[in-house]
Amino acid sequence: MADLPDDLTPAEVRVWEAYRNGTQCAFGAVAGPQASDWPTPRGRFGADWGPERTVRAEVLSRLLLGAAESVPGRMPALDLVGARITGNLHLRGARVDAYVALRGCHFDGRVTLNDATTSTIRLMGCSVEAVRGRRARVDGDLCLTNCRIRHGINLVDAQVATDLVLHGSRIFPMDDGRSINADGLELNRDLSAHGPFHATGTVSLRSARIGGRVTFFRARIDARPGLDSRGFRHLALDGASMYVEQTLHLSDHFAATGSIRLNDARFGDAIVIDQAEILRDPDEALAMWRVTARTLSLVIAPDPQGRILMSGSQFGALTDTPDTWPDAGRIAIGGMTYTVLRSTRPMTLDQRLTWLAHATPEYEPQPYEQLATAYRASGQDEEARSVLLAKQRRNRETLRPAGRIWGHIQDAAIGYGYRPARALSWLVALIAIGTVAFSIDRPTPIKADEAPHWNAFFYTVDLLLPVVTFGQEAAWNPGGWAQWVAYTLIILGWILAGAAAAGATRVLNRA
Known part of the structure; x- marks a missing residue:
């Protein structure tokens, strides 16, 4: 020895x-x-x-x-x-x-x-x-x-060549309220914390660079009690400005008491928040401003009470459910883009429009345009037109009285250009009314020896279509109540023409 x-x-x-x-x-x-x-x-x-x-x-x-x-x-x-x-x-x-x-x-x-x-x-x-x-x-x-x-654990600016593994650990907070402070961590492979992992205090990964995946399966993070300076619950997970080469998993009954912040984070593959018990308190938030990821899967426990904030984020595909989103005023998606929109359970067009209405208590055009683009990319042109029609109706609420009146006229006439068949229906109905009216009370010729053969149908068409003439309107002079019918048809013809022109311009500009 x-x-x-x-x-x-x-x-x-x-x-x-x-x-x-x-x-x-x-x-x-x-x-x-x-x-x-x-x-x-x-x-x-x-x-x-x-x-x-x-x-x-x-x-x-x-x-x-x-x-x-x-x-x-x-x-x-x-x-x-x-x-x-x-x-x-x-x-x-x-x-x-x-x-x-x-x-x-x-x-x-x-x-x-x-x-x-x-x-x-x-x-x-x-x-x-x-x-x-x-x-x-x-x-x-x-x-x-x-x-x-x-x-607690402090790994600020540390470098780990392979994996950081925290499975099953119970971690209590440091004096600053964080259970793990790994800001600036450089990790070549995976960070994994699987249940029964339980951290009391913020898990902080700000500006961390992870070369593989970050997985919290069946894990629990409890933030310290109270509210921060912005009125949110203290953070459970802080991943602001982090970079993950592959996927972030908060899944398989992951639970968090407190807010989750991923602002300005980038993910090479996906963010999977699936079967997650989060946002159970109105003061909690899932903050994902300006996040970039190929895929976001957001499937959380039904009836979330907190806020979901995703303004300015960019996703290739977005997967959600009808139960994912909180009520009006608790969603922010302005500037968020996605190419493909999926749902684990079918969501109707009305549910999607309700989602947008909840996300835009004050009118914003971009979320409507983005949803329409996603519908169009998947071949759902009718749904895309319905979304753009809903956008125009929301915009109408912001206009002055004259603009709102003109908006209602365009909506009734042609659905702001997204319901062109409606204009045809109006035209057919007005032609039928005029034809019957002028057949009952036939106008007198202005010049009897020069007037063309009387035709109630083409006379009505002449009155309705401002730029089309069959020679009837200039040759016949209605009287009595038929004169009022003629004036009404002329006015309605101009209104239809103006609404059609405005709608066509809007649709063509969008195309």
Whole structure:
């Protein structure tokens, strides 16, 4: 046995020799994730373990910083099971090449990796005061699974070469209210936090760059109580300006108490918010201003009470349900674009128009134009025209009285150009009325010897169509009540012509 430091306890000697041999050192009954005394969110797991399984954090630091040479032919490794670690594990600025795996251990203090460079680190089923890794570089995985972390995780500006894994961990907040602060994190592969992962306090990923996926399956995040300066519930998840190469999943009964912010974030593939229990409080918000993603799937628990804010976002495909959207005044989609619109359950045109009305308490044309474009792209031209007609009717509400009157006339006559058959119906009806009226009360000829043969049908057409003449109107002079019919037909003809011209111009300009 190599010379050992004089101050080591028997438990520490075991750890020292196991490190040099690259073998596991297990204390007590805890030997894996199925052990009966694995940590839970309750109590202080491991705090009362005795000296037979107690190791000073200082001893672990000395080992990881090269105080013990490995046995020839062996790679050193800190593979420790079921130990109580006293003090703080300080590795600030260190370079740690050894593999580190701690299972079922209790840390009295914190683990500090600020500015350190390490290989893979795995804490599995451990109870830790806090994890601090500002500007740390991990050349492998960083796994904190099934852990109980009493004062949060700080990975600001850290770099992780492969995955950050947080499955099943229970994380409590730091003094600033965040359970995880990973702003500026650079991660080459996936960030995953699967249930029963539970964080109390904001999970902050602002400006993080993730090379793979971000997955929160069956996970729960609870923001601290109260409202922020804008009147929203404090944030559960803050991913503002983050970049994810692949997909963000908040799925499979993901639950959040508090708001979710993804403003200015970019996603190379999709955002999947599916079977998610969010927006259960009126003061909560899903804020996704100016987000870019190939696909957004938004399927949340029915009857959301919070706000969904997506102004300026760009999606290739948008998938929702009739229950996705909150009531009027709690939706903002101005400037949001999408190419394809899908629904997991069929949504009628009326439901879509109600969605737009709720999203635009004050009239905005763009959401209507965007929905019409999506309908047209899918070959639903009739639905597209109906949306544009609804847009004109909403716009009419903003006009002065004269404009509203003219709008009602255009709507009744030709549906603002989107119901051209309506103009034909009006024309046929008026021609029929005029033909019958002038057949009953025939006008007298202006010049009896020059008048063309009388025809009540073509006389009516002459009156109705301002730019068409069959020689009847100029040759015959109605009298009595028939004169009033003639004047009415002339006026209605001009109105129809004006409405048709305005509608045609609108439709052609759009085309």
